[in-house]
Amino acid sequence: MTRGPVPSDRIFALVVGIERYAAGSGWDLPGPARDALRFRDWLLARGVPDSHIQLHLAPLPGTAPDVPFHPADHDSLRRAFVKDIPERGDQALWVWWGGHGVLDADDDTRLYTADATLKDRRNIHVESALARLRSDVSRGHGVQMWVVDACRTFDEAHHFPESLPTERFPTGARVAAHEQTLMFAAGRGQRAGNDPERRLGLFSDIVLGELADDALPDPLPLFDAVKTRMNALREAGLTDQGPGLRLEAPGHRELIGWGRAARPRPAEPPAARVITALMAYPLMNDRDERQVLVGELPAAVVARMPRHPMPRTDVIGIFRALRATPDGLWKLYAAVTLLDVDPARASELKAAIEDFLSDPDPGM
Numbered sequence: 001m002t003r004g005p006v007p008s009d010r011i012f013a014l015v016v017g018i019e020r021y022a023a024g025s026g027w028d029l030p031g032p033a034r035d036a037l038r039f040r041d042w043l044l045a046r047g048v049p050d051s052h053i054q055l056h057l058a059p060l061p062g063t064a065p066d067v068p069f070h071p072a073d074h075d076s077l078r079r080a081f082v083k084d085i086p087e088r089g090d091q092a093l094w095v096w097w098g099g100h101g102v103l104d105a106d107d108d109t110r111l112y113t114a115d116a117t118l119k120d121r122r123n124i125h126v127e128s129a130l131a132r133l134r135s136d137v138s139r140g141h142g143v144q145m146w147v148v149d150a151c152r153t154f155d156e157a158h159h160f161p162e163s164l165p166t167e168r169f170p171t172g173a174r175v176a177a178h179e180q181t182l183m184f185a186a187g188r189g190q191r192a193g194n195d196p197e198r199r200l201g202l203f204s205d206i207v208l209g210e211l212a213d214d215a216l217p218d219p220l221p222l223f224d225a226v227k228t229r230m231n232a233l234r235e236a237g238l239t240d241q242g243p244g245l246r247l248e249a250p251g252h253r254e255l256i257g258w259g260r261a262a263r264p265r266p267a268e269p270p271a272a273r274v275i276t277a278l279m280a281y282p283l284m285n286d287r288d289e290r291q292v293l294v295g296e297l298p299a300a301v302v303a304r305m306p307r308h309p310m311p312r313t314d315v316i317g318i319f320r321a322l323r324a325t326p327d328g329l330w331k332l333y334a335a336v337t338l339l340d341v342d343p344a345r346a347s348e349l350k351a352a353i354e355d356f357l358s359d360p361d362p363g364m
Contacts, residue, residue: 006091011092011216033059036098077113086137089139092141093143095146097149126148142179183223188244279311333350
């Protein structure tokens with residue numbers, strides 16, 4: 001696919017970075033807000049007017065930027081897709097989104113909004129938003145470029161207490177006049193890697209490193225460059241995610257890397273990795289400190305939880321009891337990190353829990 005350049009002042013961008021969710025600290029995700037601001041800076045440097053960039057952020061406490069931004073709750077983002085974007089007459093649209101996501105039972109991608117809770121997982125239905133923006137309700141935006149850095153793990157693997165909301169966007173009549181390109185950080189069923197220490201998304205950082213001078217680049221060369229760098233990280237064992245691209249234009253449809261990339265099973269099963277991450281905490285080897293930890297856990301769970309004098313066996317029992325309850329492992333994470341604030345151990349424990357929850361056959 002080739003097309004002529006789009007003038008910078010004919011581009012509109014919806015830029016979203018969500019690090020904090022109403023679901024609680026277990027959902028904290030350092031990085032997306034910073035990545036969103038880096039992308040905004042890139043657009044500004046390419047001549048896109050600041051008034052053409054609609055920034056929606058939910059930063060972690062103490063990290064709010066000194067630039068104005070809109071909230072990233074469901075109502076605000078729904079309004080962006082239903083009203084703000086379609087009413088503009090720009091030639092091209094960028095959508096940049098970083099945050100948590102999931103793949104629903106129909107294999108559609110859902111992106112959680114900042115007001116998502118465990119019982120009301122408010123979200124944006126990506127395929128529905130795309131359908132709206134390629135219908136006749138969108139007055140412009142003949143060229144649309146999406147970059148989504150979010151997990152696409154299977155919803156049922158997380159064992160949430162309630163199902164996803166079913167809302168979809170209204171659409172107009174179908175037209176064959178839009179070019180839509182989507183670049184996803186992860187394949188079907190995969191997690192998207194995040195570096196909490198540097199506060200960045202792995203995929204976002206690579207995309208930002210490959211963006212050149214064109215304010216709306218040719219998607220295929222960009223994706224090839226991103227895929228090459230991510231494949232190098234996969235071969236080095238630093239990630240197992242594989243990016244995907246979907247390009248639709250009049251008379252043309254192309255899917256690249258859209259399914260789940262094949263990967264070897266990890267040397268350590270997901271459940272065992274959680275136990276290893278827990279045992280890395282010194283408190284787990286002390287009976288009295290483990291008892292303090294148990295005191296921080298939900299009373300209804302610990303009341304019937306078997307205990308054992310051997311540290312590892314006791315930790316396995318704690319893990320099994322908490323994994324059987326909704327959000328139990330995140331309650332365990334919160335209790336452990338309350339008693340020991342070491343960031344490296346917390347990062348590994350969080351990653352291990354996320355792997356366990358996203359794996360259809362986690363073991364133990």
